[in-house]
Amino acid sequence: xxxxxxxxxxxxxxxxxxxxxxxxxxxxxxxxxxxxxxxxxxxxxxxxxxxxxxxxxxxxxxxxxxxxxxxxxxxxxxxxxxxxxxxxxxxxxxxxxxxxxxxxxxxxxxxxxxxxxxxxxxxxxxxxxxxxxxxxxxxxxxxxxxxxxxxxxxxxxxxxxxxxxxxxxxxxxxxxxxxxxxxxxxxxxxxxxxxxxxxxxxxxxxxxxxxxxxxxxxxxxxxxxxxxxxxxxxxxxxxxxxxxxxxxxxxxxxxxxxxxxxxxxxxxxxxxxxxxxxxxxxxxxxxxxxxxxx
Amino acid sequence: xxxxxxxxxxxxxxxxxxxxxxxxxxxxxxxxxxxxxxxxxxxxxxxxxxxxxxxxxxxxxxxxxxxxxxxxxxxxxxxxxxxxxxxxxxxxxxxxxxxxxxxxxxxxxxxxxxxxxxxxxxxxxxxxxxxxxxxxxxxxxxxxxxxxxxxxxxxxxxxxxxxxxxxxxxxxxxxxxxxxxxxxxxxxxxxxxxxxxxxxxxxxxxxxxxxxxxxxxxxxxxxxxxxxxxxxxxxxxxxxxxxxxxxxxxxxxxxxxxxxxxxxxxxxxxxxxxxxxxxxxxxxxx
Numbered sequence: 001x002x003x004x005x006x007x008x009x010x011x012x013x014x015x016x017x018x019x020x021x022x023x024x025x026x027x028x029x030x031x032x033x034x035x036x037x038x039x040x041x042x043x044x045x046x047x048x049x050x051x052x053x054x055x056x057x058x059x060x061x062x063x064x065x066x067x068x069x070x071x072x073x074x075x076x077x078x079x080x081x082x083x084x085x086x087x088x089x090x091x092x093x094x095x096x097x098x099x100x101x102x103x104x105x106x107x108x109x110x111x112x113x114x115x116x117x118x119x120x121x122x123x124x125x126x127x128x129x130x131x132x133x134x135x136x137x138x139x140x141x142x143x144x145x146x147x148x149x150x151x152x153x154x155x156x157x158x159x160x161x162x163x164x165x166x167x168x169x170x171x172x173x174x175x176x177x178x179x180x181x182x183x184x185x186x187x188x189x190x191x192x193x194x195x196x197x198x199x200x201x202x203x204x205x206x207x208x209x210x211x212x213x214x215x216x217x218x219x220x221x222x223x224x225x226x227x228x229x230x231x232x233x234x235x236x237x238x239x240x241x242x243x244x245x246x247x248x249x250x251x252x253x254x255x256x257x258x259x260x261x262x263x264x265x266x267x268x269x270x271x272x273x274x275x276x277x278x279x280x281x282x283x284x285x286x287x288x289x290x291x292x293x294x
Numbered sequence: 295x296x297x298x299x300x301x302x303x304x305x306x307x308x309x310x311x312x313x314x315x316x317x318x319x320x321x322x323x324x325x326x327x328x329x330x331x332x333x334x335x336x337x338x339x340x341x342x343x344x345x346x347x348x349x350x351x352x353x354x355x356x357x358x359x360x361x362x363x364x365x366x367x368x369x370x371x372x373x374x375x376x377x378x379x380x381x382x383x384x385x386x387x388x389x390x391x392x393x394x395x396x397x398x399x400x401x402x403x404x405x406x407x408x409x410x411x412x413x414x415x416x417x418x419x420x421x422x423x424x425x426x427x428x429x430x431x432x433x434x435x436x437x438x439x440x441x442x443x444x445x446x447x448x449x450x451x452x453x454x455x456x457x458x459x460x461x462x463x464x465x466x467x468x469x470x471x472x473x474x475x476x477x478x479x480x481x482x483x484x485x486x487x488x489x490x491x492x493x494x495x496x497x498x499x500x501x502x503x504x505x506x507x508x509x510x511x512x513x514x515x516x517x518x519x520x521x522x523x524x525x526x527x528x529x530x531x532x533x534x535x536x537x538x539x540x541x542x543x544x545x546x547x548x549x550x551x552x553x554x555x556x557x558x559x560x561x562x563x564x565x566x567x568x569x570x571x572x573x574x575x576x577x578x579x580x
Contacts, residue, residue: 188400191368191392192465194417202413206404283404285447 064252072257085245086237095238096227097265099155103162104223111167112212115174116204125175132171140164144226144233153234162226166219173215177208210284213277220269224262314381314391315346315468315501317367321376323526324362335526336362339376342520342529346468347499351512353564354522354530355571360505363527364471367503368392380469389469393462393500397474399454401446407433407457408442414465432460436490452483456490463494470500474507488515488544496540509564513537513557514544521564524571531563 046066053060060068076089083089118125143164147157181204189203231240239258246254322340325333337359344350352360365371366378369389378385380392393414394400401410408429415425433439436456446454455476462470475491476484492515495502506512512519513535521530535556541547548554 182398182400184396184398184400185402187365187368187370188394188396189413189417190370190388191394191471192414192417192461193388193390194413198417202405202416203402206402209404281404283406283445283447285445 060252061250062252064256068253069256069260072251072253073260076257076261084242086241089242092237092239092242093261093265095155096158096224096231096240096262099158099227099230099238100162100220100223102155103159103226104166104220106159107163107166107223108170108216108219110163111170111215112174115171115212116178116200116208119175119178119208120200120204136168136172140168141226141229144230147230148234153236157233158227158230158235158238158240161230162223165222165226169215169219169222170212173211174208177211178204180211181207209280213273213280216273216277217270220273221266224266224269228262313346316379316381317344317469317501317503318379318382319343319363319367319376320379322363322366322373322378323375324359324366324371325374338526338528340522340528342532344501344503344518346501348518349495349502349504349516350518350520351504351506351516352520352522353506353509353512353560354527355524355564355568356507356575357525357571358522358567359525359527360522361473364394364473364503364505367469368394368471391465391468393465393467393470395458395462395470395472395475397477399446399458401454401457401461403446405445406442407438407444407446407449410446410457411460411464414461418465428464429460432464433457435494436460451479452487455479455483455487459487459491459494463498463500466498467500470495470502472502472504474505476511477507484511485543485545491515492541492544509557509561510548511544513553513560514541514547519560521560521567524567524574530567531560533560 049063050066052058053063053065076083079089081088084092086092118128141161144157144161147160151157151160185203185207186199189199194202227238228240228243231238232244235241239262243255243258246252246258320341323338324336326336328334340359340363342350352363354360362371366373367380367385367389369385369387369392372385380389402413405413408426411432412422412425412429415428416422420428430439430442433442436459438453438456438460441449441453446457449457458475476487479487488511502516504512504516509519516535519533519535521533522528523530533556537547537550537552537556
């Protein structure tokens with residue numbers, strides 16, 4: 001009896017583990033395949049670029065060259081204070097990042113506050129609606145010129161430009177998020193005796209948070225763009241200035257190398273924001289589309 | 295009055311009924327403005343009364359203003375004409391001591407089960423620890439002990455309804471408004487939830503207005519059934535259900551001769567309205 005039951009016990013799991021093992025192997029094989037294809041594609045693009053410029057089909061003077069870009073990157077990070085005319089490369093990164101982060105913080109907070117306020121107040125929304133649409137239609141990047149004229153070539157105009165770009169993205173999402181709050185949930189909270197402030201804190205904000213955090217991904221990219229454009233328009237330090245200088249010296253490799261560094265920064269920020277999002281929205285059921293999000 | 299109280303408290307009620315729980319709806323007409331500016335009459339001259347501690351079901355065809363009537367009682371909306379009085383006082387703003395239960399979940403998906411149930415006391419300014427303790431107690435009463443830290447999306451439809459029930463009852467409301475609360479449940483779960491609702495109602499004895507499309511449900515649960523006409527809604531007839539309390543299992547009561555008799559009687563009145571409402575929707579479409 002006991003031997004029979006142990007035999008059954010021993011017998012049942014192997015087929016299960018075998019099936020599970022096969023499943024794990026299949027998943028691993030697929031991951032490996034995708035990774036190989038990705039590496040192959042990257043190699044093809046970079047290798048092709050390198051070859052095409054070496055063979056002279058494209059002029060490396062205009063289009064740069066991967067080996068040159070790599071060399072420039074090494075220069076940027078190894079030459080210390082001599083890396084650029086305005087100090088070390090780390091200083092440039094720090095400057096741009098500081099401007100972008102400040103701008104991001106200012107723009108995002110203003111966007112959330114105003115979005116929630118207007119989302120709650122129909123009258124205010126109806127009055128201000130057309131004005132916001134008009135301002136949104138203005139190519140705001142041009143505001144950079146005004147900011148540089150008004151505030152000089154310090155960091156303030158870059159922070160402002162980044163903040164303006166971020167504000168509208170976050171604002172529209174917060175506004176929409178507040179408008180999408182489930183009516184039943186609102187009514188229920190009101191009947192239970194919630195004050196307007198409690199409704200904002202317990203119902204409206206958490207509900208809008210899905211929309212707001214979704215907008216933060218794009219918003220940080222725009223904060224960097226704002227800071228860079230501000231620096232290109234006039235600055236004493238920053239990655240935008242490095243790009244502008246490289247452009248003036250007909251140095252495409254320098255432009256590409258800086259672009260690459262910026263891309264890495266944005267990806268890092270994206271990773272951080274995703275972590276924050278996971279934390280804030282941990283209550284959400286795992287959605288099947290999440291893995292498809294790039 | 296004494297006789298009323300007798301009837302209401304007879305089944306060993308754990309509580310005395312409260313006089314502030316009488317709902318009087320008299321001559322209520324509610325018009326809405328459509329977005330184009332035209333007036334749409336949802337209810338016309340609605341009249342009925344719910345005695346303190348009474349379970350009143352409202353049946354009627356789709357779009358007869360049942361839900362509108364509920365929002366008028368809760369104070370979420372105001373009548374265009376007529377008056378809604380709760381405990382003798384005109385409803386003006388959110389009525390005190392009311393809880394709502396909807397067909398769709400009104401649970402906050404970002405709060406845990408415990409947090410959802412504790413919402414009622416928290417909104418009334420009760421301290422967090424005390425609110426949580428009372429929420430824990432209520433979750434035990436609806437049979438959800440051990441699920442405090444789950445989020446609503448992790449629960450089944452029936453369990454979510456239990457959470458909603460605990461959340462609605464935790465403030466010990468004198469009036470409970472239910473808008474097709476079990477409309478979206480499967481038949482078995484629905485029967486279980488109806489039994490649980492009756493059990494909890496008998497402990498607390500709030501006055502209930504229970505909206506439903508399901509006449510069997512209405513007769514099985516209620517003391518009084520109000521039949522409404524197709525839109526604009528008005529009261530067609532009021533039936534007192536004299537089935538004894540406690541009713542016991544709602545599945546079993548359906549086979550009692552008195553139940554069938556009442557069901558038949560009310561259905562013959564309701565059927566006309568349902569058919570009229572149906573003819574109208576199909577007539578408009580063709």
